[in-house]
Amino acid sequence: MRKLYFTLCLSAVALLFSCGNEKQPEAPTPAEKPEQEERVDTLAMLVMQVQKCSRLYTTEYRVHKIVTHDDQLALKGKLFSKDYNINLPLGKRKVAIPIDATMKAYIDFADFSAANVRRTPTHIELILPDPHIVLTSSRINHDDVKEYVALMRRDFSDEELASYELQGREAIIKDIAKSNIIEQARIGATNALVPMLRQLGFDEPNIIISFRKNFTPQEVEQLVDASTLEKKNGGANRR
Template sequence: MKILNYIIIYIFITGTLIPIACSDKKDDGKSTHVSETDTLPMLIMQIQKCSRLYTTEYNIHKIITHDDVIRMQGKVLNKDFNIKLPVGDRKIAIPMTATLKAYIDFSDFSDKNVERDGKNITIILPDPQIVMTSSRINQKEIKEYVSITRSYFTDAEITEFEKQGKEAIIARINDTNIIETARDNAARVLIPMIEQMGYDEKNITIKFRKDIKKLNVNVEK
């Protein structure tokens, strides 16, 4: 006798920009024009002040469906059989919401991340990082069907389903555009900051590493 568990996860994603200013603006609102010798150290110091620059927040809504069916499996006369036992079914649908945030860590930002050629300046962004800041189950909207011959799902089982849901979100993070959104939003924050150092927007380039194959997602406790 074998218990077969089926879990289907439906994911819906919404993304929002987290507006963050991480540069000090002068009271007169004028751009600061300094010599090339002084500009680079000042620019690096201003960017380092950003530390963790959170640029993107994704709210992921998903429904975990679990179908618990008891079947008898085996082989008789070299023929496989798989029979559903008439002991009743258990089914549950669990709505869950998780929040993912993407940020750029500028704590190790240095002159290695900057390329300058006369009036042109290129910033090489560190790789975006992702953290799951929260997750919750909507307890009021859980739908459960349990035959009279079966027991209801326990809190421990539901907690395990939530864990599996988190793992499913993390496994599919590469299917989203969260990295591209994080990079675009970081550029929107950095370009005005660099302009304050005396550079023209047309001379500013933000570069990214293109060979990110797997994203690591940290989960806040």
């Protein structure tokens, strides 16, 4: 029997980045170039400046989770056509593993293009690339791991503890997917991009920063970089 109990401590941190702080060349006046050509030049300048943001980390979540597991040694079988399941005395063992993890959301602007921009003479909307979520760190506080092993049972092996730790990380990802990490990622990107768009002459009330869609919790799980989960699965070495 396995149980996962969750103690979640979230602190969303908006990380502000400065994207392209260098002085921008002055846009040509209508007297110098036709209005349509001026718009094209401004759009190209906008795309170039946004691409300079590269990988923009916007949100950080810190999670504390306690993973528990318990099992009972039992005799199971059939006698006189009746099933039996008898728990053996001194056959129980339990473990509680505290895990602290940090997850970050970022937006990669490497492929940002004019297709991500919708604009009118007065308004502009930037459709952000899909965000990515990475498990940047996770650790077990070995001093706080609690084990109970009855006399008839063997101790938990390193492989078993590593398996429970991996289950904890997977549970953290599922719980993060139900949080507002995607909305926080959009807000963080807005705080970084709006000042740049104001420098290009757009009024803040006329600026819209959005994602291409609203993500469900199941879709958010797919945005997590799975390789980070594998890299962190280095085993639960015992002390």
